[in-house]
Amino acid sequence: xxxxxxxxxxxxxxxxxxxxxxxxxxxxxxxxxxxxxxxxxxxxxxxxxxxxxxxxxxxxxxxxxxxxxxxxxxxxxxxxxxxxxxxxxxxxxxxxxxxxxxxxxxxxxxxxxxxxxxxxxxxxxxxxxxxxxxxxxxxxxxxxxxxxxxxxxxxxxxxxxxxxxxxxxxxxxxxxxxxxxxxxxxxxxxxxxxxxxxxxxxxxxxxxxxxxxxxxxxxxxxxxxxxxxxxxxxxxxxxxxxxxxxxxxxxxxxxxxxxxxxxxxxxxxxxxx
Amino acid sequence: xxxxxxxxxxxxxxxxxxxxxxxxxxxxxxxxxxxxxxxxxxxxxxxxxxxxxxxxxxxxxxxxxxxxxxxxxxxxxxxxxxxxxxxxxxxxxxxxxxxxxxxxxxxxxxxxxxxxxxxxxxxxxxxxxxxxxxxxxxxxxxxxxxxxxxxxxxxxxxxxxxxxxxxxxxxxxxxxxxxxxxxxxxxxxxxxxxxxxxxxxxxxxxxxxxxxxxxxxxxxxxxxxxxxxxxxxxxxxxxxxxxxxxxxxxxxxxxxxxxxxxx
Numbered sequence: 011x012x013x014x015x016x017x018x019x020x021x022x023x024x025x026x027x028x029x030x031x032x033x034x035x036x037x038x039x040x041x042x043x044x045x046x047x048x049x050x051x052x053x054x055x056x057x058x059x060x061x062x063x064x065x066x067x068x069x070x071x072x073x074x075x076x077x078x079x080x081x082x083x084x085x086x087x088x089x090x091x092x093x094x095x096x097x098x099x100x101x102x103x104x105x106x107x108x109x110x111x112x113x114x115x116x117x118x119x120x121x122x123x124x125x126x127x128x129x130x131x132x133x134x135x136x137x138x139x140x141x142x143x144x145x146x147x148x149x150x151x152x153x154x155x156x157x158x159x160x161x162x163x164x165x166x167x168x169x170x171x172x173x174x175x176x177x178x179x180x181x182x183x184x185x186x187x188x189x190x191x192x193x194x195x196x197x198x199x200x201x202x203x204x205x206x207x208x209x210x211x212x213x214x215x216x217x218x219x220x221x222x223x224x225x226x227x228x229x230x231x232x233x234x235x236x237x238x239x240x241x242x243x244x245x246x247x248x249x250x251x252x253x254x255x256x257x258x259x260x261x262x263x264x265x266x267x268x269x270x271x272x273x274x275x276x277x278x279x280x281x282x283x
Numbered sequence: 284x285x286x287x288x289x290x291x292x293x294x295x296x297x298x299x300x301x302x303x304x305x306x307x308x309x310x311x312x313x314x315x316x317x318x319x320x321x322x323x324x325x326x327x328x329x330x331x332x333x334x335x336x337x338x339x340x341x342x343x344x345x346x347x348x349x350x351x352x353x354x355x356x357x358x359x360x361x362x363x364x365x366x367x368x369x370x371x372x373x374x375x376x377x378x379x380x381x382x383x384x385x386x387x388x389x390x391x392x393x394x395x396x397x398x399x400x401x402x403x404x405x406x407x408x409x410x411x412x413x414x415x416x417x418x419x420x421x422x423x424x425x426x427x428x429x430x431x432x433x434x435x436x437x438x439x440x441x442x443x444x445x446x447x448x449x450x451x452x453x454x455x456x457x458x459x460x461x462x463x464x465x466x467x468x469x470x471x472x473x474x475x476x477x478x479x480x481x482x483x484x485x486x487x488x489x490x491x492x493x494x495x496x497x498x499x500x501x502x503x504x505x506x507x508x509x510x511x512x513x514x515x516x517x518x519x520x521x522x523x524x525x526x527x528x529x530x531x532x533x534x535x536x537x538x539x540x541x542x543x544x545x546x
Contacts, residue, residue: 077512
């Protein structure tokens, strides 16, 4: 009997303790597009070093998943989306508390496994018969940009609508976020995938080969960031957003192959660089 | 207040909380479905192809499981061999294994660079991202439910009956077909229904091993995950269908268990 009571008391203590701890630490919940994972984690390290009282918690997923979660009332302080459409969705649901700021840009690229089983050498290869292509799911920003590229190519008489149809017919899987696309190619499970330039991180760089999409048909992905309407942590949220837009934040984004929006993406703080 | 009454009240309150916690999410889904008139999107082609795909793949899973699982269950029930206990543990592992782990394991085995998958590449056979992969993922996680139930069912058939049949000159197949199978039939049916229900709900292993593509590998649970961000009504509607099917499966399983013994 006593054993049981002790166990119950211990359990309750643990539960309460966790609750208290969560309240004490100055957390900041950041919802960010999965393509931002590495860059934002690096930014968080730097930001937390400068603001030791703030503890950042990330939720990385496709922007469309995050917008859906925000619409359903998920707790968040900052939303960084990979396109404006999903940020606008969060705004329509009344979840944003600030204007959108574009803080980074990105481009699409084709990746193939390092042994390039389908011998894809250029964008033409995506339409070869029998190529297995993995892309992001409909509404995931990476897919919307992909579709834009395909539309551009379809309008080009050299490629035409037949090219677009052939590429779409080659799709074997629509992944829930762009990093899943990159993972499937790094594992060698499909012949090609379409991801952002920044998705070819050091983790997978030696497992994939990249094939450029010509600038003439490529689209520029715009990444907006905004503070949510959860006013509880708005001070911290503003500090984080400001840091992302600062020279330091921009420098880190550039290091992770994003296109910065500032002309001088350099840390002003000389001591740490 | 007497102590016993206090205890009764406490038990009642805790039980009520448990009951509410377990039923409320289902009720909430139904309420939201009614409020949003979720069925209006039911004709959506994505929903319809997911339903077809789910039924086709789970039917195949049940067939494959019966075909290969029954002999295995029978062997486990009737034969003695070394490391039998270990074999049983390994077979049951997928029941408790996180489905994501199952998917990863399948990918590492049957993927293009996998143990078996790499041997198939020269023959131009790719399993990942195919309908076959959906059935394999479902079979991997669901077959143990059938095998376990069938094994218990076979074990419950008295050996004396089989021996008597053998004395009367019945050969192995006749014996199995007319003595063992009817007697274990109830356990086998229950096991198959549970196996089917589990296959119908399969998500983690499928999305990792078979990917998600409408009309090819996107079963109902995958559709919910995929569509929730665009069309929550379609997700809710699909969810309701799955709840209904699961309910039917459970009820049938209960009825079989309770039916009188005159199989």
